[in-house]
Amino acid sequence: MTMVYLTRKAEFAASHYYHNPEFTPEQNRAIFGKCNNPNGHGHNYTLEVTVKGSVDPKSGFVVDLKQLKDVMNREVLDAMDHRFLNKEVPEFATRIPTTENLAVAIWQRLAPKLKAAQLHRIRVYETPDLFVDFYGEA
Amino acid sequence: MKAYLTRRYLFSASHRLHSSAMPDEWNRETYGKCNNPHGHGHNYQLEVTVSGPVDSKTGMVCNLVDLDGFVHNEIVERFGHQNLNMLPEFATEVPTTENLCVAIYEILRRGFRHAHLEKVRMEETMMNSFAYAGGAELRD
Numbered sequence: 001m002t003m004v005y006l007t008r009k010a011e012f013a014a015s016h017y018y019h020n021p022e023f024t025p026e027q028n029r030a031i032f033g034k035c036n037n038p039n040g041h042g043h044n045y046t047l048e049v050t051v052k053g054s055v056d057p058k059s060g061f062v063v064d065l066k067q068l069k070d071v072m073n074r075e076v077l078d079a080m081d082h083r084f085l086n087k088e089v090p091e092f093a094t095r096i097p098t099t100e101n102l103a104v105a106i107w108q109r110l111a112p113k114l115k116a117a118q119l120h121r122i123r124v125y126e127t128p129d130l131f132v133d134f135y136g137e138a
Numbered sequence: 139m140k141a142y143l144t145r146r147y148l149f150s151a152s153h154r155l156h157s158s159a160m161p162d163e164w165n166r167e168t169y170g171k172c173n174n175p176h177g178h179g180h181n182y183q184l185e186v187t188v189s190g191p192v193d194s195k196t197g198m199v200c201n202l203v204d205l206d207g208f209v210h211n212e213i214v215e216r217f218g219h220q221n222l223n224m225l226p227e228f229a230t231e232v233p234t235t236e237n238l239c240v241a242i243y244e245i246l247r248r249g250f251r252h253a254h255l256e257k258v259r260m261e262e263t264m265m266n267s268f269a270y271a272g273g274a275e276l277r278d
Contacts, residue, residue, distance in 0.1 A: 004236045005269040005276055052276075055240065058157060059168050060232035065266060066170060120276075135277075 005120060006062045007050045010072050012081035015042040016097040019086075040084055045102070046125040047076065049110060053117035063117040075109040099126040103134035111136065142256060143199045144187040147209055149218035152179035153233040156223075177221060182238070183261040184213070186246065188253035200253035208250050213242055235262040239270045247272065 017040045018032035028036045035041070049072055053062045080089055085097035091105040103124045111119045125131040154177040155169040165173045172178070186209060190199045217225070222233035227241045243258040257276065259269040269276060 002240055003270075003273045004239060006236070007267045007269070009265045055234075055236045058160060060155070060157075060234035060237045061168075062236050062268075064168070 002055045003052055004055055004062050005050055005052045006065075006068075006117070007048050008065060008068050008072065010047045010049075010069075010077060011044060012047065012077050013042060013044050014080050014083050014085050015040040016085040016092070017041065018096050018098065020096060040086070043126050045080075046128075046131075047072070047106065048121075048123040048125075049106075049119070050121040050123070051114060051117035052120040056116075063114075067116075068114075071110065071113050075113055076106055079109075099124050099130065099132045100134075103132045107134050107136055139192045140189060141192050141199050142187055142189045143202075143205075143253070144185050145202065145205055145209070147184040147186070147214055148181060149184065149214045150179060150181050151217050151220050151222050152177045153222040153228075154178070155232055155234060157232050177223065180262050182217075182235075184209075184242065185257075185259040185261075187256040187259070188250075189256045190253040204252040205250070208246070208252075212245050212249060216245075217242075235260055235266075235268045236270075239268045243270045243272060 016035075017037055018035040019028050019038065020031075023031065049068065051063055051068065055062055083089060085092045085102070089097070089105070091108075092101070095101045095105075103122045106124065107119065107122045110122070119136065122134045123131055153172075154174065155172040156165050156175075157168075160168075186205065188200050188205065192199060217238075222228050222238065225233075227233075228237070231237045231241075239258050239260045242260070243255070246255045246258065255272075257269055257271040259267060261267040
């Protein structure tokens with residue numbers, strides 16, 4: 001089977017801070033350091049969404065890139081771009097918006113919406129030097 | 139000791155996404171701007187990944203002179219500054235980057251003998267890329 005992987009990138013900017021209400025203020029500061037500042041700080045995130053599938057013999061596409069872009073815009077960028085993740089994105093009301101949890105949340109938002117191709121990997125760069133990969137594994 | 143080597147190459151080419159087997163309206167709906175009859179072009183970034191044991195004498199998986207020579211002669215010279223739709227590979231296939239990726243993988247698989255071919259990856263633009271490993275599962 002002609003299995004091809006397709007990756008689409010997008011960029012968004014958002015703010016967050018790291019804080020676990022189960023920890024004491026000292027523990028939060030010790031574990032999360034500068035990221036514990038309750039007023040938040042921001043990043044320019046780069047998101048890479050990789051889907052896999054066989055090449056459609058009629059169109060030559062694995063997936064229509066425009067549809068993929070539209071789903072990414074609707075499910076991820078509209079919800080997260082220029083937002084304070086802790087306060088404005090429901091997943092992070094109870095989960096700390098680390099890059100790990102961000103990758104998992106983006107997977108969970110996109111996986112049910114992709115029809116033609118199968119979601120393979122979510123990669124989120126918090127900075128050019130730091131990224132997380134999530135393959136949907138338990 | 140097995141290692142993986144990846145080399146990047148750049149070539150520019152034009153294409154038009156159009157399937158002559160399908161009605162014009164389907165083509166316009168499916169391909170949008172890419173169906174413009176006069177075509178358009180990209181700077182394609184090609185990444186070829188090969189693997190093999192590190193040779194104890196040379197310290198190499200593969201001599202880059204061999205890889206560069208093959209890719210230059212068989213791929214860059216063949217596809218660079220061409221209209222992809224005019225090439226025999228795309229006489230019946232639509233020259234999407236998916237199909238281009240598979241075509242380039244097949245050229246390497248059939249002809250390159252100096253190391254094991256792992257993967258071909260292509261960036262059509264800065265925002266999208268495609269990878270093909272002959273049907274194998276990728277984990278990178």
